[in-house]
Amino acid sequence: MGEPRRVLLAGDHFVRNDILADRLNRAVSADLDLRSITLPWPLEPFGRVSEVDEASDVEDTMLEQLTDAEIVITQMAPLTERVLAAAPALRLVVCTRGGPVNVNVEAATARGVAVCNTPGRNAVAAAEHAITLMLATVRAIPPVHNSVAAGEWRSDLYAYDACGAELGGATVGLIGLGAIGRRVARILRAFDATVIVSDPFVDPATLPPDVRLTDLDTLLGSSDVVSLHARLTPDTANMIDRARLATMRPGSYLVNTARGGLVDYTAVADALRDGHLAGVGLDVFPVEPLPQDWPLLGSDRVVLTPHLAGATRQTAHRAAELAAEVVAAYLAGSELPGLVNSDVAWRT
Template sequence: MKILTAGDHFVTNGLLADALHDRLGAPFDHAELTLPWPHTPFGPVGEVQEASDAEDALIAALPGVRVAVTQMAPFTERALDAADALELLVCCRGGPVNVNLAAAAARGIAVVATPGRNATAAAEHTVALLLAAKRAVPRTHAGLAAGQWRSDLYAYGECGTELGGSTVGLIGYGAIGRKVARVLHAFDARVLVHDPYTDPADAGPHVELTGLDELLAQSTAVSLHARLTPETAGLVDAARIAAMPPGAVLVNTARGGLLDYPAAAAALVSGHLGAAGFDVFDSEPLAADSPLRSAPNVVMTPHLAGATRETAHRAARLSAEAVADHLAGRTPQGLVPAAAR
């Protein structure tokens, strides 16, 4: 049996191979393809998104491969045409956006994702951005590094606010949102959640499910955790930012397409938003002329919320478990339903 691992410089071929050997036990024919991400940014390739531009190399590696495991390989229709023996494709990320799911389904190829692999990392990063934004950590650090001792920032009109006792709204309540909610509860925050796909009986005792308008009106901090779909694209627009309380904090570690960033930058400049923390953007890398670069009270990171070594190990382990389940005739966790393809 031939297995192709198309690793990169985060979820490496070494991690994938070690996990497969540990889980499968029996030897297998192993082929490798090393993708350039993250040293080279991902982007659209053909009809798929967030992929490494290595379509030709993938096509050359696919003949005879029964199982493929990857995070960033571009499984376009053209690539799948070359997959003459492929029966299982494991995409070791939360969603298989780099896979043409309809083309895979038409060829009878099972597709598996690994949702939750980076939930801990992304949740911790979300809370870090929220705290840094609320307490103006980037601004005060920059001042101190420049030789300023701003004790005047202790003034009532300048100092930050606490998570304890505040109301925080989470838009989206998947694996990451649930972990964020537990951390916020430990800070004694009130947590509101808007997610029309969450069963109230499964929400947990420490959150309150509510409508989006109610969440925005009541939350002094809002964090985005929804998937980007046609339904959620542009979900938090200028009008919804305006509906937030004056001085509120906005955080996005989910997907840039959920948020109107020019509107967010304008709200930061006007002071309607008190602060913001962003890890994802509507265009990546962040454009040189983005108004966010000069907006006040914003902390930004370059799409790194999921970037921990534990995430990489977890992605490899979950992928190997999916391969083992498939080969044993079991339904793998994370199997993408045919109806979604």
């Protein structure tokens, strides 16, 4: 028998090393030398580390741990050019998230290191969270809860002008129809909502049943609720700006569980203040954590969660399962699921 294949598990307090090890042991029959370090996220926030984003500040630790590892599995370790240069045996990086922003993919490719991600790991969680935010926003659940918890019993909230809205019978516009958007659409159809979608990359032949494809401007002008599920790119940055907010239906609602950079939140605050928007539900923000003077704090028509849409135990297990499938394929010399740098010259 050959030497065991050395694998570094750089898990954290969400995608834990024990979960990763369990899934690997189930999926892989080869002899593995598993080593592990636990990164501080989410007990300590992530940030930019050298040239990569959304990573734990443990570059020096990774320099020490990766000297002879062939495979690393992580969602928060900074795989910078400096770290990759110090890992001559490394051939596979499995990033247990939807996008490997914590990995210098260009530097990895130049060194023959395959980089894979785990797309769809949080699709169920994020879709359910988007629906939760919609319901909490259109029914103004947080301020009503706070009122009852404070000992009040406001029967005046039954007044017509104070009532919330329903998703049943509403038109809900989804901007983006990836794995999360498709699941949101399916749930909304169970509510008897009319679902329309704007996504330039969707083949109309692949639309879910009873979902209609349209352009962005038509969607904004036709929807009672607009929910964002698009990727943040140079083309989509600030796509919901002051001009586009003005085209939304008066009294409509905006929900964002995708990326904060998709929306001009200063313009959203103004649209709420003048009554053009009835409510907003947000899980993502341009700066995290939020500054104390952020314009949407304190409004009873805004529902806020701290970037938790993907935070379920099932997401962690699904990420580990997908990562284990990548490692199994790599050791078998097969096509790698979730391969980001398809032009890499990797070898098992």
